[in-house]
Amino acid sequence: EVHLVESGGGLVQPGGSLRLSCEASGFTFSSYSMTWVRQAPGKGLEWVSVIARDGATTYYAESVKGRFTISRDNPKSTLYLQMNSLRAEDTALYYCAKKMNSGTFPLDNWGQGTLVTVSS
């Protein structure tokens, strides 16, 4: 059974940094692209970033480009999101999710999320 467990969220001041982690189990982590999706309190889903199986290719939402960096450690089956220059509008529950397959495929497994609060 696929398990995705996010951690690293918390309260941070505007302009600060956080690194989120997502530990994966139950599947061959290195065979799948991985994604971060966030959800501000009471709001809808916002796609944040994706990383290819080998980590060589990444894409970002315009709202986080240049501030967030997605990465992965395949031997550790762990996905990361380094978040710098945080803003109040980055406050959200951050989910990691596994892509079903490479290409035009959806997110078929999601973690339970880790909450990031950006406030002074």
Next chain:
Amino acid sequence: DIQLTQSPSFLSASVGDSVTITCRASQAISSYLAWYQQKPGKAPELLIYSASTLQSGVPSRFSGSGSGTEFTLTISSLQPEDFATYYCQQLNTYPRTFGQGTKVEIK
């Protein structure tokens, strides 16, 4: 970026009703569309992908259709566990945008 617009944003229905949610894309995305269900306090779950392919384990009362720019999610005979928020997501290009969501509530 491709914009997805769902309608309605809110829907009130009764157990046993059939409901349809529409998702319109700002440009053609072939059949590269997925639907997710999210219940309060829970992570989203995949229902349908490639516009009409039912994810394993999802009840057959859920169905999807469409291509190009207009897509629909239909739930035939609503069950109590179907009251949730539904999101579409385009899988054609990056960023992989979501619709704003449709909340289905009990009448």
